[in-house]
Amino acid sequence: REENAQRVPEAITAFSPEFLEREDIRTASEMESSVPGLSICCGRGRVAFAWIRGVPGVIGYWSDVPAFLSGSALFFDVDNISVLKGPQGTLFGLSTNGGAILFRPARPTESFGGWAQGTVGNYGRRTAAAVINLPLAGEKLLVRLGAQFSNIDGYQHDLSRNQYLGDENYKLGRISATFRPSDTIENYFVVNAYESHGNGDANVTVANNPNGYANLVFG
Numbered sequence: 001r002e003e004n005a006q007r008v009p010e011a012i013t014a015f016s017p018e019f020l021e022r023e024d025i026r027t028a029s030e031m032e033s034s035v036p037g038l039s040i041c042c043g044r045g046r047v048a049f050a051w052i053r054g055v056p057g058v059i060g061y062w063s064d065v066p067a068f069l070s071g072s073a074l075f076f077d078v079d080n081i082s083v084l085k086g087p088q089g090t091l092f093g094l095s096t097n098g099g100a101i102l103f104r105p106a107r108p109t110e111s112f113g114g115w116a117q118g119t120v121g122n123y124g125r126r127t128a129a130a131v132i133n134l135p136l137a138g139e140k141l142l143v144r145l146g147a148q149f150s151n152i153d154g155y156q157h158d159l160s161r162n163q164y165l166g167d168e169n170y171k172l173g174r175i176s177a178t179f180r181p182s183d184t185i186e187n188y189f190v191v192n193a194y195e196s197h198g199n200g201d202a203n204v205t206v207a208n209n210p211n212g213y214a215n216l217v218f219g
Contacts, residue, residue: 010084015034025075028050028060028070028074029043030044039054044201045070045071045072046070046201052085052086057097059088059092059101060103061092061100062074062103073194075103076172077105079105081101085098108133108144108176109135116129116131117129121152126149126150127150128150129148131144132144132146141178145175146173146175150169151168151169152166153167154167158199165199169198170196172192172195173193176188176189
């Protein structure tokens with residue numbers, strides 16, 4: 001249930017849709033700089049491990065359902081994102097020793113409307129997204145439809161495979177519905193379909209042993 005964050009006896013970092021758009025946050029790894037104590041491995045858009053305050057066991061929940069944190073499927077048309085720090089076993093089970101990241105998708109509303117957005121940039125960036133909200137049968141049935149497409153060309157050329165690394169290509173579609181057969185019964189249904197493919201992360205050498213024994217490489 002909703003509650004004033006100032007009154008919750010827990011460390012919480014919350015993100016609004018406006019903040020995510022302004023900072024261009026589209027993957028979990030891009031949240032690190034905005035969430036003190038959050039560490040994510042390994043590479044942009046790929047979450048193999050996550051820690052909060054050095055403690056493993058960080059689970060993502062999308063609309064209260066456990067979800068993979070990799071990719072960009074969870075960041076489209078969200079109402080808010082909350083990062084709960086510390087053990088969350090009471091509400092989310094024993095696996096959430098480090099904390100939980102909660103994604104709340106925007107739900108259908110009682111007003112007809114929508115929005116569309118396009119983005120262009122360097123390295124062939126092309127992103128398009130649109131959402132429409134449809135109140136049907138008065139307040140009994142509310143439907144929300146959304147779709148997003150994104151393409152970014154790679155910026156590092158792998159000569160051995162003749163591929164550009166660091167590219168990003170994905171598309172997703174979402175349909176959600178709220179059904180209210182009576183004043184005391186409400187059912188919320190949502191389907192999120194996501195497809196992504198790419199050549200992998202670009203790697204940049206940040207330190208080099210002059211004797212040639214080891215290199216330190218980060219994605």
